[in-house]
Amino acid sequence: MTRILPISSDRLIIRAFREDDATAFHGWRNDPAVARYTLWDCPYPVEEAERFCHEQASLEPFPEGAYYQLMIVEKATGGPVGDIGVGNGVTPEGLGNVRIGYTLSPKGQGKGYMTEALRALLPALVTPLKVSKFSADIDVRNPASGRVLERVGFKAKGLVQLKRTFVKGEWCDEQEYELEVQALAFSNKE
Incomplete structure (x- = not known):
């Protein structure tokens, strides 16, 4: 695959994880407000952040049938502010269907960073991963995440799926979003 x-x-650089990202990564993964609508447990052990960063730093980018995590860094400060998971062919449809998930640190929230990051990242993935469709899920109690997806051009798919996932002791309703690649060029011109 072409190196992208x-x-x-x-304002941002999207890059591979490095082992020295563990402290920053742990900072937002261990924040209860950030972790609220996610699948990971909080508190999030620093040892888990170190293990995760080591593992991601050692992977070749975008392995088939797996998730690959990317770090979002502010250009102005050089500091990490969030991450994006790219699932290359992890859905039942297989390769060509890329699933994304993302997190921003409290410092990175409310600045349009995730919209900017996705607008830069998604078009760059189309050719090397042979993407036909991007998809994502959100917990419906986190409408800000849905607005990010909509700004990038994703559309809500079907009805809200009630009690789809059991997380942190409760059932969560989720909304699926999709973005067909042919809609990507148009949606990023806004």
């Missing part, structure tokens, strides 16, 4: 990393936007 790092990817640069106006």
Whole structure:
């Protein structure tokens, strides 16, 4: 696969994880407000952050049938502010269907960073991963995440799936979103 990393936007750099990202990564993974609508447990042990960063740093980018995590870094400060998971062929449809998930640190929230990061990243993945469709799920109690997806061009798919996932002791309703690749070029011109 063609090397596409790092990817640069106006304010951000999207790059592979490094082992020295563990402290920053642990900071937002261990924040109860950030972890609220996610699948990981909080508190999130620092040892788990170190293990995860080591594992991701040692992977070749975008392995088939697996998730690959990317770090989002502010250009101005050089500091990590979030991450994006890219699932290359992890859905039942297989390769060509890329699933994404993302997290921003409290410092990175409310600045349009995730919209900017996705607008830079998704087009760069189309050719090397032979993407036909992107998809994502959100917990419906987190509408800000849905607005990010909609700004990038994703559309809600079907009805909200009630009690789809059991997380942190409760059933969560989820909304699926999809973005067909042919809609990507149009949606990023806004």
